[in-house]
Amino acid sequence: MATQLPSTLRLLDRSNDIESQPILYAFALEELLCRAIGKSTPPILHIWRHPRAFVMGLRDSRLPGAALADEWLRKQGYDTAVRNSGGAAVPLDAGVINISLLLPKEAGDMEHRKDFDLMVGLIREVMASITDRIDQGEIIGSFCPGEFDLSIGGRKFCGIAQRRQQLAISVQAFIIVEGRGEEKAALARDFYERAAVSATKQDYPIVVQESMSSLAECLQLPLTTEQFVEQLRQVMNSQGIQLAQAEEIAGYPGDSEIEDMIKLLKDRYAIST
Secondary structure (H helix, E strand, O other), rough: OOOOOOOEEEEEEOOOOOOOOOOOHHHHHHHEEEEEOOOOOOEEEEEEEOOOHHHHHHHHHHOOHHHHHHHHHHHHOEEEOOOOOOOEEEEOOOOOOEEEEEEEEEEEEEEHHHHHHHHHHHHHHHHOOOOOOEEEEOOOOOOOOOOOOEOOOOOOEEEEEEEEOOOEEEEEEEEEEOOOOHHHHHHHHHHHHHOOOOOOOHHOOOOOOHHOHHHHHHHHHOHHHHHHHHHHHHHHOOOOOEEEOOOOOOOOOOHHHHHHHHHHHHHHOOOOO
């Protein structure tokens, strides 16, 4: 059964633009697009990647050793940031596809499950021609654990978070398509070992390497990010949703607006010291 997306949805594919922008660029862009969607801009499905980043959740950024852990990551060449959506820390590289559904919402609408369900349905539909074995439910030991974790054979490959504004919402999923999930889990575990210090175990996830996997590993297939994006685009095309360039999207922010929002996000969600 096809996932029912808004007929006015526009597809914004930035998955090949992975070298030139800081990690906060995607979050700043989505923050501004959601503000525009709350007015007159149509809903958007945003696809993006980053070559080497580590994105913390708000709770992660308040851990006693977060600043030292952040410095440790940066010395290894990771671009780091604190995101303004829910969830915990997530390592990103070119083998991870990020997709965000940017949708309008009614003022006062607090029912979030339907939006998570929409993203889960979309990912299952994208993968339907390859597998029907995708499970939903929290994977203990994974990084960024939550009720809407997606897994195959007990190993998580996808996590989903939300950012809600007054009149718009961003449902954000990271999908580990290729590469080694255990390596990303090891990085998250090492981050928490440095960041947690005196924090209690209830304040951060206890990451187990074997809990994470890529889709390629789960399915034992040579699946690539390019193939995943192509399959996603075919699903969109089947519903009459076409690719749109930035200049074709009404209300798309300019470079200076995005730069200002990046600065605002850095200042507002700075790591505790």
